[in-house]
Amino acid sequence: PSSRPDVQTPVKPSACHRWETALSMGGKRQGDARFPVATNQYQGWKGVAGGTVDILTNVEDMQPERFWERFVAPRRPVLIKAHLNDEDWKASSLWTDEYLINSAGDAQLLVEERGENQSFGQGRKTRQSFAQVVRQASSGDESHYLTTQEVGIRDNGLPELYTSPVAGLVNDVPLRPKLLGNLIPHQLNIWMGASRDGSSTGLHMDHHDNLYVLLRGRKRFRLYSPAHALQMHTHGVVAGVHPNGRVVFKSQPATRADGAEEDRVRVWKIQREAEAEVARAEAAVARGDLGAAQQLGDAETRLEEALEEALLYEASMEDLDDYDDSDMDDDDANKSIQRSENRHSTDSEHVDNSHYNPDNFSRVDLTLSETAISKRFPDFPGKEAAMICDISEGEMLYLPAGWFHEVTSFSSKSSRGHMAFNYWMHPPDVLDPKKGFASPYRCSYWSCMWEDGGYESIQKKLPSSQGAAIPNSATYPDNTPTVEDGARHSTKRQRRKTPRHRARANHRRNFLLENVYKPRAHGNFPRLSFMTRVSIPGLLLLDSQ
Secondary structure: OOOOOOOOOOOOOOHHHHHHHHHHOOOOOOOOOOOOOOEEOOOOOOOOOOOEOEEEOOHHHHOHHHHHHHHHOOOOOEEEOOOOOOOOOOHHHHOOHHHHHHHHOOOEEEEEEOOOOOOOOOOEEEEEEHHHHHHHHHHOOOOEEEOOOOOOEOOOOOEOOOOOOHHHOHHHOOOOOHHHOOOOEEEEEEEEEOOOOOEEOOOEOOOOEEEEEEEEOEEEEEEEOHHHHHHOOEOOOEEEEOOOOOEEEOOOOOEOOOOOEHHHHHHHHHHHHHHHHHHHHHHHHHHOOOOHHHHHHHHHHHHHHHHHHHHHHHHHHHHHHHHHOOOOOHHHHHHHHHHHHHHOOOOOOEEEOOOOOOOOEEOOOOOOOHHHHHHHOOOOOOHHHOEEEEEEOOOEEEEOOOOEEEEEEEOOOOOOOEEEEEEEEOOOOOOOOOOOOOOOOOOOHHHHHHHHHOHHHHOOOOOOOOOOOOOOOOOOOOOOOOOHHHOOOOOHHHOOOOHHHHHHHHHHHHHHHHHHHHHHHOOOOOOEEEEEEOOOOOOEEEEEO
């Protein structure tokens, strides 16, 4: 306070006040603050309407620096006429039916099941072992399809890079393929099914760079560049498109071009700076510097405030989810809750996914005629404007984040079905063809998450014969899997929360209060090595050492 009675010193708003202010603003997410009006800032390669993607056949072009310069930096899809040349890549030669079953056959999965006149993504999920999936695909069963599975959480609070069935096969693949240089992985997945005449995913986009490795069968990709994002008529309302093609929807919080949330990174930086300040103060106390004790006390107070900021931010995200449902009347809300509870029921072997339309999916049905599409969606670029890419067994496709694509899958001639393995990588936001390779991200957030998480040390944690079971719904309640190429990636912010979501939120808050916040309030300051939001949306854990 000022010594003058007629002057009041401005008081810095507390973390609680800042988040209360956010809630008072209607409680609705406004998308990225950089997009006050839906704008498309995409600056990458746009392709040619009705054209094809580049084809890479020269092994010299598979050198990481060259690949970055030609394709990653300019955001240019490319068909690669080979598989990975990493020493750790063994999937191409090892993954026979017998090997897959022996290595991960016991793993329990959620598999998409479609009925008559249904495309994938519109049916329900059924629980099956990976061995069943392999045998069904090889026999030509076209009613089931293996897509991404919900990943679990590691002991240090970070998400796993993979779950079953990849967990039983991870020794056969590199975690970070050399071809993708310094990009940071988000998730590794296996896709498997069968279709003699072709089955389609529907038109959609993904939020991550994709390296798609085809092991069996063939696939046709119809591609539209992020430059057309505002004409794709997605179920979600597009807030804007970053220069690298990363699409942000209004249902999402402010999101950076590299996919990290603005506030998440801000809170993370505050904590890291506070921890560094405490470390410097402790060193000063150890040296006996004058005023070091006061310096340490001030630093510990700022660190405590940083933890409070993190806790209240997480709580505010839960509260905003509540506000997101405020425009539903009671009848609609009750129906929504019932549908969600049916989808997440742990008493049934099936999960209903028929009422869920993700933000990143287009409402345009490419199976309709050009006339029918143009009549309903006059500004849609048209079916003929799509770029076509046909992928055969033994080839790969690199597809940057934000590129809209419809994938049609066909079984191999030997009736072994179709199977692919893919890497999702956090999209780079430094697109300089020369300088960006060494440091593809403006912020060190994803790099620090990778280093602090110790992911390189987890690759050999499972014997090749062991496959982890599907995460228990009571532990990982947001357990709705996805379909081909991340098409229907499930986030709780895109649907009404169930009681299980609320239980998880309470568990997270209690963890922070009991293990971090209360101990610090009583003078116990455990050192924190990192803080991150994991891929089960909204989960925040602090690792104490």
